[in-house]
Amino acid sequence: AQKITQTQPGMFVQEKEAVTLDCTYDTSDPSYGLFWYKQPSSGEMIFLIYQGSYDQQNATEGRYSLNFQKARKSANLVISASQLGDSAMYFCAMRGVYGGATNKLIFGTGTLLAVQP
């Protein structure tokens, strides 16, 4: 069965510093995709970054990068130069293809990030 684990329920970071949010996954699928989403208190789920299991390079999107270590089954999100607006809940999610192509996502429990001035 597929599973996503986020071991950090909450984190603090100082404004302008970098922060790493941990995510480990478990799957037997040969092909899968990993996502990170940001959910502010308003509730909307904002897409941040995507990494495919066969992508050779780590994904980057502006201040966000994904540290993908396939052998360790980890997909940590790195936010560089944190801003106050980065304070939110962050979710790691995985999509597999076992049983057929799908857009079904399995989510972790989330990490609440607080950026301090």
Added chain:
Amino acid sequence: KAGVTQTPRYLIKTRGQQVTLSCSPISGHRSVSWYQQTPGQGLQFLFEYFSETQRNKGNFPGRFSGRQFSNSRSEMNVSTLELGDSALYLCASALGINEKLFFGSGTQLSVL
């Protein structure tokens, strides 16, 4: 380009009633999936539609149903509401299968 639009934003119902939630995907997106988010259970997959066909269904009772129309808009329906159905319901759209998913702002359902 407009994002995923979910209506209504907030909904208050009483036990036993039924409710219909609407989701308009990003223009050109043909895949729509629904998720339920609660403090206790986190984010759970409800269903997935592509070109009007349900491709996947999560582990929810038959009171939860959905459909997708020819213009890719989707609705989900919950009948005989229970207190435990109180949740944020999120809709996500994608161009196709195995594409990036983009979410709407959700519908916050409260069952009294």
